[in-house]
Amino acid sequence: MSMTLRVIVHDSDIRKVVIEETPADADALKQVLQKKLQLAYPFNIQYEDPFFNNALCNISDINDLPERATVKIIPLDTSPSSSQADTIILSGSDTSEQLSAERQIVWPDEFEIPKFSVNVEYRLRQGNLAFMKDGTTADVGRDIKHDILEGLAGAIYTFRAYPSDEDFTQVAAALIKTHPCLTEQGSTSGFAGWKNSLKFKMANYRSKMRKSGCSDVAIGEKRGAMKATKHQGIKKPRRSELNFLPNFPNGEDEESQKRTRIELVEEMKRRPLNMSLIGQKMDSTFALRRKEIVHSEPLVSDILEKWPALFLESQIFAEFNRISGRNLRSEFYTALDTHSARLIEIFKKRGGNQGKKLDEILQQVFSKSSDVTVVRTAVLQGLPVLLGDESEDFFRMCFDVDVEADFSGVDVGLLTVFCEDMPARCPNDLNVDAKRAIILEGKVVMDDVPTLPHAVCLLFALIYALNLDYPKTMSNTFEFVQRVMLSLGGKNLKPKLQTLKNQLFS
Template sequence: MEQKWPIRVFVTDCDIRKTSLDQKPGNLESLLENLKVKLALPYDFKLQFEDPLFNNALCNLTDVSELPDRATLKIISLESLSSVSGILSSPNTSDTGIPCTSEEKSQLMRRDPWPSAFDVPEFSVDVNFRLRQGDLIYMKAGTRMEVSRDMKHVILERLAETMYKYTAYPTEEHCRDVASALIAKHPCLKEAGSPTGYCGWKNSIKFKMGNFRTKMRRSGMADVQVNGNRRTRDFPEAAPSCSNIKRPKRSETNFLPNFPDGENADTLESVRRRLESEAKKRIPDSADLKKMMDQTFSLRRKEIVEEQPSVKGMMERWPALFTESQVFAEFYRVASKNLKKDFYEALDHHTTRLMDLFKSKKGVVGQSLNHLLQPINSQTNDITTTRTAILQCLPLYLGDNSGEFFISCPDLDTDYDFTHVPVGILTVMTEDTPPEINTIAIILEGTIVMDEIPTTCQALCLMFGLIYALHLDYPKGMKNTFEFIQKILLNLGPQKLSPKLQTLKNALLG
């Protein structure tokens, strides 16, 4: 039997994986391609390796023959070299009230969703010194610190700057997380009259973020500028200040980014036209297509967020967006998540427990669940069949109406009318006896946007990505199922769940 080639890979400093390839590739290009598939990485990269000749110091890899039998590799993302790649972090701001320079603001794109544990940043030297002294006094005598007005301003300004790196519109839960983390790191800031010790800080953070957004709006940041010109005393005829606010609602990290440096709507429109022509070729150049999709991301989001075009209009202007690779790439640009990898890993992780919950259900719902679980054959252990059965059972278990979402027809060539289907997954059956699946398609706003999808689970994954890419609402009859995918499988957005989802999450984690 041919022995596999074991390797250790540093994907990031916090993501170190042990994996293996069937054999050691013969050249560097083959190694890069194998690792991209094996690790499910949605971006291009180069490699470094620990060279035993130099005490395992990292060196750039140019020849596979340099690698030892048990190699340690490090992934270096090439997207970090481009301002349009969507992973540049925002620069530090000063205490002068100027958030960032014009050059920096055009490159500002968020790389991470809101963290599970907020890391309180360091403040200016004098404020850090006073906080350390205050913490020591609190530990010794339990005396809380009297915070001066200028000191509180510096603390709030720095917190707002750090929060803006994740979102321009933090929720009440986000503000509570920051306030709680602040007094946990600096207990001398606890409030005597507050039941939690941070109620006042939470309110101050909330108002400071409003002031910070005003500064960012004046500096030209698109994600807050889009909500400018609201009704004020001087403009009484403008739109109400709190109605129809355009902001991320599902933890989109790059909801509305600025144009790249040196670009404007006209220059990006010319790139879009080249992109449209390339996408309509019989065999488009995938590298050029990806590069132009990255470059025009800000223009695409501006159209989607501000103009809210129809799906058919988006298909005409952005045909490349409705391909499998670009659906996953666009989700990464919008939400900074590897949808394909995270979706399947989380689903497979919970499969056993979900099957137990489905089988334990009684009554009419239990009978329907058992019927949907019949295709699963434990002897063949077909993972695709298992995933499909789990995803078809999930809406029924959560009380959703999947009858108008999962639809089927005998043949696409028939005069089947899809105009009444706002969102759905269509299964086209053969005319054999018994009928078999011919192909699977995705329907949005009565139009087939993607077809020839091999499995139902892949279609649902792509559907979720398209909803994010096109900024669509979840289908009404499947809201619980899509929120389960978002908040439990992908851990995106505030973790405030409906009673049904909270009960299911407790059962999965219990």
């Protein structure tokens, strides 16, 4: 029998959850809710018991639940103390739940320092009071420092396994801001020593997680242990991926996910497509797909054969969300529209050969200025010119009768497809009636895309989904879209990108 629940995740997040088949027991219910609600932390469940005027009670027997029950998620405090940290990291069931859960939250603008053990928190409170009174800094012993660093490493790992130097700086600065008694007197910044210690602790923490079987650090071996080649070496997130290489969900392994993949391939052969079922199976096989793509680096044609649903528009954006935790379609167009007017102003001020190329693009905007698609297209075609990229091999064109032409020399490209009776001038033509196609490794993997901005958006998502490099001739443009427009990744930019960012926000 099915079960309908009113689930209180927290006071501002109350959801209706329909479970197709009643779970066998309370633990099974917890697993179902963790998957359906995508909760990345351990929790208990309580329900409103009508026998006690709807007071909350722990669930001991699944049969105690009313037909339409209200349940509440009770998060468990998993902050490790100095004496328990190693045990918790390597423990059995709790660890499996933690490792199998996908990350849900991107790196915060302001890092919140976690709570430490009761003893450490008491010592820090006393130290902060003394610091505010007369500026005295705390004498941190080895045990206190271990607890602080272990807690910080655990908090960092919930966001990313391989933090950047900027991330370490942010965390160390937040530490002495929250606990000023930890400020280092001999350091210009006040936290240089903490930052260095945190880097070593994070490496040690990854080693422990690797021994626990955590996938996203399992392939991050020491540099000296292998020769780094194109298909061998340290594999870790390059573009601020939230879930670069997740573990298999609880109760599943590689073989069970392979069976689901085969079912998914068969489902793609049916018409009409059951998009809801396809989405569920794509969600459930995410770990297997990332393992195959990241470990084996297969050809795009092989991925297309094994994972045809990955090239559906809805699943391209869904995969980007699984990897990065971001709504690409919404954020991409919002950023593009926000910056278009200022970028066009910058285009107009450029002189020389760049200015001539940009002027050719802008002339088409002036004749169709009311069309937002034309403005977006002009900006995306002007950016490579402005950033010194060579877009000639990236932006291709052909007539619809030639769409099956040989593109074997194109690793990554966008194809403008004109009708045979439609006048075509150049690949930079802003004609909104033309269709677009996406080329990867010499093969058209998507066609009939309505506009160039939409094609760029889809291609950006595919690069994440397939773990591809940016095309060399367009690397500056894609880096600008990623780091500046979408704020994905570190803030240290190449000089060209930093210059344009300064102009953009001036």
